[in-house]
Amino acid sequence: MVAERYKTAFTLYPYEPVVAAQGGAVTRHPVVIIGGGPVGLALALDLGRRGTPALVLDDHEGAGLGSKAICFAKRTLDIATRLGAGAPMLEKGVVWNVGKVFYGDGKLFEFDLLPEEGHRNPAFINLQQPYFEKYLVDAIRVAQAQGAPIEIRGRNRVTSVTPATDRTTLEIETPDGPYRLEADWVVACDGARSPTRDMLGLSFDGRVFEDNFLIADVRMKADFPTERWFWFEPPFENAGQSALLHKQPDDIWRIDFQLGWDIDREAELEPDRIRARVDAMLSSQTGAVPEYSLEWTSIYTFQCRRMEHFRHGRIFFAGDSAHQVSPFGARGANSGVQDAENLAWKLDLVAKGQVSDTLLDTYASERAFAADENILNSSRATDFMTPKTEISQIFRNAVLDLAAHAPFARPLVNSGRLSVPCVYDGFPLFGEDALGGPDRTRPGSACCDAPVEDGFLLDHLDGRFTLLALGGDAPEVAADEGVDLHVVHLPRVSRELRDRYLGDAPSAIYLIRPDQHVVARWPEFDHARVREALEQSLGRTLT
């Protein structure tokens, strides 16, 4: 039996009998991914498009129903775009720019994100996680039709994980009985309560925040503006310490109430009690309660914690299984998708035997650094929203009091800093900055988008190592650099491209990794130095 742990929003990968479960032979797979959420699916899609076979095992048949990730940031959308899944996300998602911050009865201030021009994707969209997963699976189906070796097995639950030096053996339960398979590499993308982590007896340490949040997803047709409203100490009855109103597709609004630590969970989940809170919130600005229905309610608590190592021999952890943050700032699913992107190209090269597996250690070190940055940001937001001591409460309220009339205090108001990719400053795979160009595109950073003649820059960074030449002459690289090196020459440089990549320099050469992070940059092409940087970024100089 494979028990149903939750309801699914969409059936995406219905169970099909596995030959091995009927007495077939034990087969060996290059990469097995445990968990078909956003992280596992993105990883499978990326690997499969590169030609490395990926098998996803999930104990359900589709995307779980309920309150999960709703905010997907630009970096995630850029990754999804590269993987061929971005367009439907953008079409379905809600883009918002105006946010209002309230403190008690009064509005403190309003901000307009005024997104920077010249990017294919917005700063972020609101989209329910099940849609995000569905669009990834749709892209997987397209890739499969084009020959990508990806397989997703629904209702296949991993019940044991046995590591060895040359393989990992998995036992899997299905509706038709158990079977066993072997994997060269295993990636556990099985969420914050990762059964894989537990089966291996690995710890997951960090900080538990003593707070409860009530989520209510309500459906209403009301003509509310598409804005993010956030209250500190909301004035409506029983609203708790903070409240958030945020729009999602399909006329769904996400409402969050911060209830504190000592609550009666069952009482708080009574529909009448929730409705009273929601009524008070929705009528607070207009005086009237619009018609709405409760679609989903739950109470959650959260932790900020991570595994010490994201790699254990031939087993990797990615996404929530490796690190967990509070929801403020949308750093859960977004960082997980970046984990997948970081791991995909490295695992692909190692699986194909092109580089040594020490390259995979850099997945663990780079993404642990990213996790720490996310945990730091998330903890800071939480500490602002829930002051832990009397004096932190005093300062918090002082910031809010000042923010109403003194703009300087507004950047101190913290209800979550939205996820942006970290910069791998000083990490061993990154090389020199001989250009001294703009800070935002220094080695280690994820390439930002910019308009180019035929669309957008990121469209040219298609998942291969790329040598990007801006202005100047086209570089002539040898046919065999030991890895597929894609040369992109853009002789005409748009104003945005100049601001973001050249600064005062007349031309530049950028070496860019498959995950669109800058390896090194120079004012002009020098074959020997490019080769050296490429070797470095492949981990061939690691000791």
Add this chain to the structure above:
Amino acid sequence: MSVMREPNIDDPDGFYQELLTAHNGLSKADSDALNARLILVLANHIGDRAVLRAALALAQSGPSET
């Protein structure tokens, strides 16, 4: 960058009186809130993180070290 340790305020007695007058008649909670706002206003005015760090360190050090 270090923070100024030498006298820098004209009419120190007058300033001190203004500071205390601002707290006249306030409850402890309101005084604490006023102090917090004042610190934030002054910190923003200084702006320089190195100076602010040096100021924090000076304020944290005991009487023997100042």
